[in-house]
Amino acid sequence: MNTKNRFLPALSAAAVTALLLAACAPAAPAAPAAPAATEAPAPAPTEAPTPTEAPAPTEAPAATEAPAPTASAMMKVEAPNCDYGGKMKAIEAVDELTVKFTLCSPDPAFPYKIAGDSFAILDADYLNETGGDSNKISENPVGTGPYKLKEWKRGESITFEAFADYWGEKAKTPTAVLRWSKEAAQRLLELQSGNADGMSNVGPDDFETVEKDADLKLIEVPAANIFYIGFNNTIPPFDDDRVRLAFAYGIDRQRIVDDYYPRGSVVATSFVPTSFAVGASPNVPWHEYNPEKAKELLKEAGKENLEVTLTYRDVVRGYLPNPGVVAQEIQAQLKEIGVNVKIEVKESGAFLDSVTAGKEAFYLLGWGADYPDATNFLDYHFGPENKQYGKPYDDIVALLKEGASTADLAKRQAAYDKVNELLKKYVPMIPVAHGGSALAFRADVEGAHANPVSALVFAVMAPPRDTFVYVQNAEPISLNCADESDGETFTACAQIYETLLRFKLGTAEVEPALAESYESNADLTEWTFKLRPGVKFHNGATLDANDVVATMAAQWDAKNPNHKGRTGSFEYWTAYFGSFLNAQ
Incomplete structure (x- = not known):
């Protein structure tokens, strides 16, 4: 079915109306239960255990979990004024679960920007351990997403395994595999043979081939x-x-x-x-x-x-x-x-x-x-x-x-x-x-979808098999999307990491993700996000407001010790929010 006609209204008046009303906090989906009142996070040691290490019975329950920040330990990064050339004035952890962004000028598109994969939230302690180096982060990425990295075979495939402590609905398939081939014909052959469950960018001459095959289904993507x-x-x-x-x-x-x-x-x-x-x-x-x-x-x-x-x-x-x-x-x-x-x-x-x-x-x-x-x-x-x-x-x-x-x-x-x-x-x-384009899936894959403005979500797709396999055009460049602008890379990151807001499946509308609600002031220069309680990172740490500030500061502040990435360009940050703080 051609999805273009359904999508155009969302991109026109309705989408922009939603954008302009983004200051109103949308209704949040049901959040996972908060930890019991008697449960206290353990102090973080100087070195996290290896994934195979189990804590002794007398030890704290989560070795990598840091204590909740106190009021005096709340992070804040602020420009002295707006003369430095950027659009961001301050990023502040108001309390353990509240983050406020202050801008130099109104920005009605701010919720849409912050939902981008480049602004996925990392654990602050883990970010410090890696120094923000994309190579180190790619070896062992730590996010809050429904999948975590199992293995990256360079030049061949990336394997994800379901994250048992995910805060939301668990991944429908225990294992997901991302592969790549630059040839549309080869991707289609893998789909037809049953070696893959989905593929990106059906060749222009293969739309009808997919449509006529009862074992396959075509999902067209609008030309946005x-x-x-x-x-x-x-x-x-x-x-x-x-x-x-x-x-x-x-x-x-x-x-x-x-x-x-x-x-x-x-x-x-x-x-x-x-x-x-x-x-x-x-x-x-x-x-x-x-x-x-x-x-x-x-x-x-x-x-x-x-x-x-x-x-x-x-x-x-x-x-x-x-x-x-x-x-x-x-x-x-x-x-x-x-x-x-x-x-x-x-x-x-x-x-x-x-x-x-x-x-x-x-x-x-x-x-x-x-x-x-x-x-x-x-x-x-x-x-x-x-x-x-x-x-x-x-x-x-x-x-x-x-x-x-x-x-x-x-x-x-x-x-x-x-x-x-x-x-x-x-x-x-x-x-x-x-350009018009299309994805193709095996007909028996439940939850198959195409997102017009964001990466696919493997966790909601369920073939009648234990592994979901998707073949895209190219290999991801890294697994730290803060310093990337490549769509194939974002596909991999989207399975591991999450942002404060996200796009609803198949739409261009934002909804809460790591933030359960958000609001702005009247002139759209202050945006405040309330985080979900009890969200776990893959390393066992618990999400708090300092993680958000640390993640954003690593991109914004050129003198931040974690301002490294892969090339250091942080292209999305400068495109959306202008100059770096403390840039030379």
Whole structure:
């Protein structure tokens, strides 16, 4: 069944209405029973026991469990003022189970941002033990999720086992396995043969094959994404506005969508999907295909017979179902305007790191929605902290701040119309397509679903077997998603970790997760979260407000000893909340 029509209302008025009313605490699902009043957590030793070590009968019940913080031990991290360039003013543990975020300006999208996998909560003591190093965290990730890591066979698979002390509904299958293959045909073969229970990104030509197979079921995903061709405005020849504009005229986007995309895909008229309530500007259409105009611009710039390198990662995504052939199509189209293109394929993690660092001149990339608002697309990509396009455009940055700081839809759209006009003028990228895509599952898998803005939840899916096996496009880069931006990595993290809020299955609506309720002040600058009591980490520690502050501070504060990650870029933090505190 095509889910697109069901999803569009959620992404338009209803979703944004929900976003703007997020200050009202939603009803929380039933929380697990709190610990008995006589039960007291034990002090944490200096070294946690190995997983096979059992405490002696006379020892405290949970060796890694830290005592509840006292009022004097409540953590607070605060900027002296908002002049440092970020949007976060303070993060405070008000009491053992209450956390407050204070912002420098209103943010109606804050609940959606904090629900992202990059902001999963870690145990503060464990974070200190690892120093926030993604390599160490990936060896033994400690979360609160329904699954915990059993084994990661590099290059092959990741195996998860159900967490017996999970606070919510236990995983329906004792074991879950994540595998990967870049070829859609290979993923489908594994599904058809019964070696897998689910797969990502069905090939564009295989939708009907899945639909006609009684043993399989297809779940289509709406086109809440963007595939774009990116440029860096500081690297020749793309430091010349006329060259970027020439490429915009020289790419036939309609041909690409018609020839290489599945049903449900559309040519992008702007960077933000048109299904969103604000952000897209139908009245500011993108440049039409005009190869003669492209040649004139190149001649005017003195850049005829250009030779350039186009880079990409060979990873299938919903926004780019055929990366190799699309790269070749772009190569052929640019040949028609006198540009010789060399194609270079890079390893996924290295490619993303290079783009983030602003080292790729001409590349293929895309974006899938994390939440249904223009800020997720425009602020993330064109804000002051993003280096991938080279030097940021100050006029765009100012308009983005204007659009993100008000709940008035008309004022927001007016700002975004101007942003889209400037993107069309400057051409930091070429928006090509909003790609339709689909997942496939064995027909006997109960709870099979597709999430439009978040990773799948393996714990709710139940095949009539003891193990659930899912095959995706690529191997995760790490198991510490604070410093990642890769969808395949988020899929793995989502099984192990949890956030304060989460997205309801199959929707773009947030609901309580580790926080059982939340509220904001009237001007949306203070957001207060009440944590669930009795939530356990995989190492036996109990969740408290200091864990939340410690987790967030490790990303926010550049001088925090745990501000390490994998590359140290913490891309989601800077995209959502601006500059780091204490940045050099």
